[in-house]
Structure formats: structure tokens, C-alpha cells
Amino acid sequence: MITRRDVFQAIADPTRRAIIQKIAHEPLNLNAVAETFDISRQAVSKHIQILTACGLVQITQKGRERFCEARLEQxxxxxxxxxxxxxxxxxxxxxxxxxxxxxxxxxxxxxxx
CATH class of the missing domain: 1.20.5 (Single alpha-helices involved in coiled-coils or other helix-helix interfaces)
Known part of the structure; x- marks a missing residue:
């Protein structure tokens, strides 16, 4: 279970800020997000979990793919x-x-x- 995090924790990390910036323009699938970073897909997934836990990212399932959408109002x-x-x-x-x-x-x- 993921504990509730606050927005300040989420934006404290430069990778998470970059993820938010990347998906702010359009929802992207997890692979498209992961491809833009020099870290493992698992590490990107962990960052996305944190962003989701604080409400900055929403994951939606479309067919077989999962898309990340920024929730910037947070x-x-x-x-x-x-x-x-x-x-x-x-x-x-x-x-x-x-x-x-x-x-x-x-x-x-x-x-x-």
C-alpha cells in the first residue's frame, strides 16, 4: 500500500519534476515516459507511484496500455x-x-x- 504523500515531496525530486513537465502537455503511456530518462523503467515507475500518491498524476488504462495524465491543479x-x-x-x-x-x-x- 502506498502512503499518502504531499505535493512538496513530489516536486522535491528533479526526475519527478521532469516527469510532470513531460506529461503536462499530453498524457503519455508509461513506456513513452520511461524512454526519456536515463534510469530504469522500474525507477520511473516508482517516481510515477509517488506522483500518483500525492495526486499529481492519474493513471488510466486504455486497452493494454496505461497512460499518465498530469493533474496540475494539485x-x-x-x-x-x-x-x-x-x-x-x-x-x-x-x-x-x-x-x-x-x-x-x-x-x-x-x-x-
Whole structure:
């Protein structure tokens, strides 16, 4: 049984990010995905299992083939976190910038610069 993983675990690995990017444009069968990587088909399958467990990939059976389809809406969680983090750090850097301007102005007034 595969345990539930989060999206951040999935995108932490460069191979998994490459798989997502590859199938984002169109669903591909497992062999087509595996052919583009210099790792074993079994290793690619393991990455796809992880992507499936976190909801970024959906596997559908069409005849004898299994196709991987990207479910990019799951990346909204990452987008939300990045935006919140960006706002936090922009605010922190603005405060630092203001502090440095005050220190520089004080130094100019004291004649030390």
C-alpha cells in the first residue's frame, strides 16, 4: 500500500519534476515516459507511484496500455505557499532596507561617512 504523500515531496525530486513537465502537455503511456530518462523503467515507475500518491498524476488504462495524465491543479497548494512566503520575505526585506537607510542617514548626520 502506498502512503499518502504531499505535493512538496513530489516536486522535491528533479526526475519527478521532469516527469510532470513531460506529461503536462499530453498524457503519455508509461513506456513513452520511461524512454526519456536515463534510469530504469522500474525507477520511473516508482517516481510515477509517488506522483500518483500525492495526486499529481492519474493513471488510466486504455486497452493494454496505461497512460499518465498530469493533474496540475494539485500544484495550487505549492502556489499558495510560495505566494505567502514571498509576501513574508518581501515585507522582511523592506523592513531591513528601511533600517539600513536610517543607519546610513544617522551615520551621515554624525559625520562618520
Amino acid at each position: 500544484l495550487d497548494e505549492v502556489t499558495t505557499w510560495v505566494e505567502q512566503s514571498r509576501k513574508h520575505w518581501v515585507s522582511r526585506f523592506e523592513k531591513l532596507d528601511n533600517y539600513l537607510k536610517k543607519v546610513q542617514a544617522k551615520d551621515k548626520n554624525d559625520g562618520t561617512i
